[in-house]
Amino acid sequence: MSKSKATSFDIAHYAGVSQSTVSRALRNSPLVNEETKKKVFEIAKKLNYKVDKNASNLRTQQSNTIALLLFEDPTSDESMINPFFLSMLGSITRACANQGYDLLVSFQQMDQDWQAQYEDSHRADGLILLGYGDYIDYQARLATLLQNNTKFVCWGARVESRPELSISCDNYFGGEQVAEFLVAKKRTQCAFIGDASEHSPEFFARFNGFKDTLNKHGLDVDARQIINAISTDESGYNATKTLLSLKRPINAIFAASDLIAIGAIRAIKEAGLNVPEDISVIGFDDIPVASFTEPALTTVNQSTSVAGEMLVANLLAQLKDEPPAQTQLKPTLVVRHSA
Amino acid sequence: MSKSKATSFDIAHYAGVSQSTVSRALRNSPLVNEETKKKVFEIAKKLNYKVDKNASNLRTQQSNTIALLLFEDPTSDESMINPFFLSMLGSITRACANQGYDLLVSFQQMDQDWQAQYEDSHRADGLILLGYGDYIDYQARLATLLQNNTKFVCWGARVESRPELSISCDNYFGGEQVAEFLVAKKRTQCAFIGDASEHSPEFFARFNGFKDTLNKHGLDVDARQIINAISTDESGYNATKTLLSLKRPINAIFAASDLIAIGAIRAIKEAGLNVPEDISVIGFDDIPVASFTEPALTTVNQSTSVAGEMLVANLLAQLKDEPPAQTQLKPTLVVRHSA
DNA sequence: CTGAAAGCGCTTACAG
DNA sequence: CTGAAAGCGCTTACAG
Incomplete structure (x- = not known):
């Protein structure tokens, strides 16, 4: 185990094949001979090799990452986040993992500039927006995203003239x-x-x-x-x-x-x-x-697990230029003892 | 607004300088003439330019990103995450943001293989580990991380022979x-x-x-x-x-x-x-x-906001090869009505 | 089935 | 203060 990480060239060297072949093998290309593949995987494992995501993302121009922006009300207590959003976060994380996407999480203060640059900086392929404070202010910000051609989906708030970009509870x-x-x-x-x-x-x-x-x-x-x-x-x-x-x-x-x-x-x-x-x-x-x-x-x-899945599914559909599926969630009354 | 994103070459073109100068200007290098800087920033703003993180991370070999791995007990209810960890997550997110780091969040099932490859794949510079299920099983996994030279800090559980790698409450x-x-x-x-x-x-x-x-x-x-x-x-x-x-x-x-x-x-x-x-x-x-x-x-x-800061500070210290600061948190009894 | 080569968009040592 | 150039580690069209 040397201190610097192994690259595909190291594997190529040990396997006695070219780096291109290593790359193909690791991505499970059908072009590569099964024997070769096996050898490559073995060596990769031994060297604890993992594809450098920065390099592959740069090359393929996509990140397989979604950014979740959670907007906090400036008036709310610093330490306390709305538990509804927290459980939403849980379900979104799960939904992303199921789809093979990573999730970047960021808490935004409503009163400062949005750090919505995740997509512009190629860190994420798209955004999920949760929470928004005052809806009127919010629309202006959404308009900017729209204008920059940023892919996003938001929870709760309707996007002016683009209802397919939000998921909400009925x-x-x-x-x-x-x-x-x-x-x-x-x-x-x-x-x-x-x-x-x-x-x-x-x-x-x-x-x-x-x-x-x-x-x-x-x-x-x-x-x-x-x-x-x-x-x-x-x-x-x-x-x-x-x-x-x-x-x-x-x-x-x-x-x-x-x-x-x-x-x-x-x-x-x-x-x-x-x-x-x-x-x-x-x-x-x-x-x-x-x-x-x-x-x-x-x-x-409002089922957070369904909502999380819907949000992720909507965004992924956008990324594939497919029409988003259903955008509304039916809530159900839960009768306990306070009424 | 063309559909494809602007690069530093585009800015260079409009500003009539070389791409190297653009790059230096954007990173606020003192080498660059103030006039030139101003022009570069203006054009960057107009083009909605953001540095491509994949490219810059690849080049600099660091991601300015931390990955948070939250381990769930396999026996616990799928939809319910321990609220303590959830509020920890909130404070870690904030602490990362304060330090200029992005945060990747991943929920891991205890019973499956850890997706601890964030660091290996250069997606993150280090890991924060939360929750662990059975401590005995956990140690074996930590040993692997240690062996791969992965930078990490964990909450709660002592790391065998490396007490400086965990933060816990007393x-x-x-x-x-x-x-x-x-x-x-x-x-x-x-x-x-x-x-x-x-x-x-x-x-x-x-x-x-x-x-x-x-x-x-x-x-x-x-x-x-x-x-x-x-x-x-x-x-x-x-x-x-x-x-x-x-x-x-x-x-x-x-x-x-x-x-x-x-x-x-x-x-x-x-x-x-x-x-x-x-x-x-x-x-x-x-x-x-x-x-x-x-x-x-x-x-x-146990103050989650302090804990979150300590975890992030510890990891960042490791990344800078500095000795980690204090690793223990003093808890306080909160008397309400159940006792 | 495999290899040589180009190129993704940056950063930075080197030269001026 | 600025530019030309190398190179980070991949993926993939092209050629065989």
Whole structure:
């Protein structure tokens, strides 16, 4: 074992063949004699040889690598990443591995310049975008990517005029499920916590599915009972305190995310009220914590493993100039004890 | 915007200088005239030029990339990754970014061959290893890395004869803290749940610190009250059910990890007992869920953000042939409501 | 089935 | 301060 790594020339030398043949053999080219192949593989193994990816990527002009850019909300706690994205990351990693792709991971702050140069610098063949903060700001950034001809797919947010470039959960449908459930339970004095505006299209869709369904039943959610919040436990807690201080006649809260719901439950308990007896709480995401809260959270599950696979599949289809498959994921209501 | 990406030759052409000068300018070489530099940067920006990493890595023989290998226990649920590692991943990503390194992430199954070829294939300059399953099996794999001269650092597990290659929490100290706390609270009928053997050196150290401290106070933990478990909620639940069925006089459980503790709490509640009134429960790790359980978990915090920085710093020191700094992290007891 | 050769896009020693 | 040239380690068209 010398200290510097073996190259295909070293193998060629030991095998008594040319370097071209070594290269072909290692890539399992049908052109190469089986005997020769065997010898090459043996020597490669003995020398602990691995193809230099920098050289082969440079030569072939592709990296077999995907970059995952995870955007953090600047307002959220430095150390805490939305667990939903974390579990998404897990499933994306797995999906990439299954397809023989490597995964570069990068956390981006929303407020600084995106380090979206992975593709430009040939480190990655394409990007997966997770999380986006304010949707309006986000669109401008996406436009740049589009203009640079960067291959990407994003989770959640629609790409203006290019709907095939994003994968999302059917948030509207999720909101409908929540409303139907609450109506069936006769919990119809509803509040909504989260940003119900175009700045947060996912939350907005959840809200709209929710509201439209209530309307269908001749019900509504009073504007005073819609409190803005970002997707953190802290923000949900504060919003709920505000809501409760209004003393509105409420018996159900639909939180735009589980993190918000967890904060809501905390605020409700602190106010001396009980969940779900006094107020039902329903979240969205079904993050791992959801089954451990007290009471366990009723929420809308978005399957991260399916989502991860869809994202990777979409990007890979783009790389092969194939049309992307399905882009929407059906969520399912998971009934536990908080509602 | 042509479809193929610009190269340094394109910039050279537009700037009316040689390609060598472009390369120097882009790397901010002091040799280059400021005027020239400015022109080069302008054109580079206009062409959306980014240095081709494959080419520059090939040339310089380094990748400025670190690979993170996360080993999953084959027995653990496919979709669920230990949240402790997930938050570690977050902090490692951040630490890498701060140092100007990219991060490749890969999940490895314990039972299959390690894809530890990132370094051999020049994709990464070094490896960070997280999680390891059975320590005895693990050592053999580490020996291979060592033999191949791969640069790596691992979390938790000691590397035989090379202690400077791992970063870990002072698990023994953590165990001591737990025992002192329980003794002060007069909760001395203790059980331990987790693998208290050399197969799980971290759990074993926690146990030993715990036990030695009890001994110091003239107390002990009965061998029948040590139940094996791996680090999952399910395993903790089952182990605790077994423990309770033994009808031993117990008023405290030290769980080797938070996940185990969460399972333990569930089993205790199911048996109609209360935490902490009947049985105190203390975990280890302080994963994000810990503050959301009911009752909120008293546990031993290992700072993932510090740990992530230490891992990256250690590896970077190795890459520069500098001696690694400190390798141990002091944990702190976080008292909440479960004990 | 195999080999000699070109070339991917950089960085940097060498020469000026 | 700048340029011409070599070379990092591969892959693959071309020629046999």
